[in-house]
Amino acid sequence: MRKVYVDVTLKQDKYGTIVPLTVTWEDGHRFDIDRVLDVRRAASTKVGGAGVRYTVRILGRETYLFDDGERWFVEAKDGF
């Protein structure tokens, strides 16, 4: 697995809550996030680093999206 920093578009509501809406892959592909299933602080045991972990559903698949405070990254399975 590789750590891949990604572009994200976020929505911040009037209460300050942040919701990620789309993720843009390194090759420029943009994916809509269908749903955010869970938000918690966690470490990435697979690619290293820690921060706020969003469990999101993209195209029917569950994946993690991390906000390490400075940037956003995903745990990329090669060939995804």
Place this chain on the structure above:
Amino acid sequence: MERVILHSDLNACYASIECMLNPALKNKPVAVAGSVENRHGIILAKSQQAKECGVKTGEPVWQAKGKCHDLIVVEPHFDEYIKYSSMVRDIYRRYTDLIEPFGLDEAWLDVTGSQRLFGNGYEIAENIRETVRYELGLTVSIGVSFNKVFAKLGSDLKKPDAVTVITRDEFKEKLWKLPASEMIGVGRSTSEKLKKFGIHTIGDLANCDRDWITKQLGKCGTELWTFANGSDTSRVKPDGYRTPIKSIGHGITCSADLVDATEVWRVFLSLSQDVHRRLTGYRLKACGVQITVKDCNLFSRQFQKKLEIPTRSASEIAKAAIDLFNANYSWNYDVRAVTVRAIDLIESDAPAQLDFFTDTSKHEKMQKIDDTVLELRRRFGKNAIFNACLMQEEKIPHGNPEESVMPMRMFR
């Protein structure tokens, strides 16, 4: 009510943060070491695997590589260590506001008042341990006891990722057999002294006569005796408490040895500018200046003097430093490392005694110039303005000079 004190220690802090950030390093012998080119090439921290090969903190990289051929040496990333250490502290803060940091990787927590909300000391410690592991991927070992000294000893008993409870009933059995040098407050020289008296373990120390040990070691003896008997009552200082600053200093190991006084002057000047910046930040001025000079044989000496007029000005501090140096250093060897320290600090607006013979207008002018330079640097960057003599200085390594705040003695 019996106090419940936790001492939490981030295991092999620098090395585990490096391994957490780069999982390829996990379960391998890893050491964090300063850059060999800048002559900081000593081991700062090592992973469990490196420790098993006999790698020690503080030894040179070449020596460590001799013991452990496949040792992976990584450069330190202090900004990451500070970031993760403060994230660990955020986790502590969920349980109590009485958190006293001891260096970057250790802290005492007083959870006496948190037990009705979060369970007893052991349960809180277990929660903290699991949370740090889950949220940050780091491991802590925690000691739970009724005073700070035993909590610290407890956190050293089982490592890594473990909780050790020391109660009033079992401390004699669990701790008195440990060597006296394990206890906080017993450094290398005290340990040697104690050995001469036949005191080897914490139990030996606890069982000796209090008046006798006070006679031998002074006030420190009484303190150690109290610690060993579990009667330490020092409190955990609340989160955000800052011990009063006693001195502000900057030091560097130069990238090549300094061979004459002109070179030393440049380094002093550069260091004094950082001292000036911090003095201004804390609104303090110095009544004295102290320098430490280490020669190329690693032999170091310290000199200090009083200033006629208290100051925060970089040029005046540097001037005092070079005067001290010229008056005391005999130039038998070239100079490897120097430190400039502002001592006897007072508030910057504190009144000062003047005399008839010193021209204070000159002093005020100097201070104004230095303050202006500082302000220019703050607004436009460090390279916006600097002394011409520092233009081609190649012996001052880039990056931050050593600026860490060392833990104070805990029982103050």
